[in-house]
Amino acid sequence: xxxxxxxxAAKYFLSKIQILVVDELYYSQFxxxxxxxxxxxxxxxxxxxxxxxxxxxxxxxxGDVSNNSxxxxxxxxxxxxxxxxxxxxxxxxxxxxxxxLCSSAKVLTxxxxxVKNDDGTxxxxxxxxxxxxxxxxxxxxxxxxxxxxxxxTFKEFWEIPQLSIxxxxxxxxxxxxxxxxxxxxxxxxNKNAKIFLSFSDEISEECKTRLEAIIDEITETENHEYKxxxxxxxxxxxxxxxxxxxxxxx
Numbered sequence: 001x002x003x004x005x006x007x008x009a010a011k012y013f014l015s016k017i018q019i020l021v022v023d024e025l026y027y028s029q030f031x032x033x034x035x036x037x038x039x040x041x042x043x044x045x046x047x048x049x050x051x052x053x054x055x056x057x058x059x060x061x062x063g064d065v066s067n068n069s070x071x072x073x074x075x076x077x078x079x080x081x082x083x084x085x086x087x088x089x090x091x092x093x094x095x096x097x098x099x100x101l102c103s104s105a106k107v108l109t110x111x112x113x114x115v116k117n118d119d120g121t122x123x124x125x126x127x128x129x130x131x132x133x134x135x136x137x138x139x140x141x142x143x144x145x146x147x148x149x150x151x152x153t154f155k156e157f158w159e160i161p162q163l164s165i166x167x168x169x170x171x172x173x174x175x176x177x178x179x180x181x182x183x184x185x186x187x188x189x190n191k192n193a194k195i196f197l198s199f200s201d202e203i204s205e206e207c208k209t210r211l212e213a214i215i216d217e218i219t220e221t222e223n224h225e226y227k228x229x230x231x232x233x234x235x236x237x238x239x240x241x242x243x244x245x246x247x248x249x250x
Contacts (some may be wrong), residue, residue: 020050025056027070041139046121052148058083058101060091066200068092075100088113095123105132111141111172128159141172142200154179158186163193170196176203179212188226195229208233212240219243 024035032043032058060083061068081101081140087109096159098115102108115123125140148238154177163169163186174197187195199211211233218228219240232241 011083018050019053020048020052021055023055025052025054025059025083026057032074045074047078048077052077053079054081054083057085058082059085059087072097075145076116078221087111092116094118098123098128099131102132104134106134107137108132110141111139111145114143124153124156127152128161129157129163130160135162136166137168138166139170139172142175155182155232158182164190166193168194168250169195170198172198174203174208176200176245178207178212180207184214187229190227190229191225193227195227197229197231199231199233201234203233208235212236215240215244216243 014110026035028034030040030042032045033040035041044187066109068091071088071093078100082104083101084104084106086102086105089111092114095118110125110162110217114172115125115128118125127165129135129138148223158179159182178199183197199207215231215236218224224247228244228247228250230244
């Protein structure tokens with residue numbers, strides 16, 4: 001009861017200094033909305049005079065290559081972002097913007113999102129997660145099959161210390177330059193993280209053959225001393241797919 005009264009008093013104080021506390025902020029085809037008293041309320045970001053303090057969810061569902069600055073557009077309106085659950089789709093943002101919004105993230109989804117340094121170069125995705133040690137769940141959908149990502153980036157990703165204590169992570173549209181051997185080494189030691197990997201339509205037959213060999217090893221092993229991952233790629237045969245899926249779901 002005391003905490004509730006304190007929080008209500010804090011909200012009143014913040015309203016006096018023109019800071020609006022928002023638990024959940026969403027952007028979709030309906031524009032910006034927030035969930036208040038079990039009802040969706042529209043927010044016109046362009047006309048509100050208060051700064052926003054986001055405490056829980058920040059989600060940008062709507063976006064494409066021609067509308068990729070939605071996240072950046074709200075930065076001037078942000079007083080503070082303590083959101084622990086964030087989803088960004090089809091956005092281009094700076095590293096400073098990323099850290100401002102995601103510094104408290106525990107669950108983070110980036111679907112075809114590009115994060116850039118001050119000089120315009122792209123931040124490699126493993127560098128982003130090294131700076132967010134509190135993360136527990138991640139989902140990444142790569143922007144293009146090549147993603148302009150060097151192979152060493154994938155190698156370094158599997159070497160991030162906190163990766164082994166994640167609850168879940170999912171990589172989608174994985175490009176050809178994915179470091180399968182580094183992943184395999186991580187997989188054999190992973191006892192906690194639930195892993196889902198979905199590969200790009202453009203991966204080579206050589207890559208598919210290597211993935212098939214890993215899947216066959218998993219499905220032919222009776223006792224696994226590691227957390228079994230789920231792996232999907234174009235052309236995987238139904239029998240192999242089903243055997244792995246059944247083990248993954250145990």
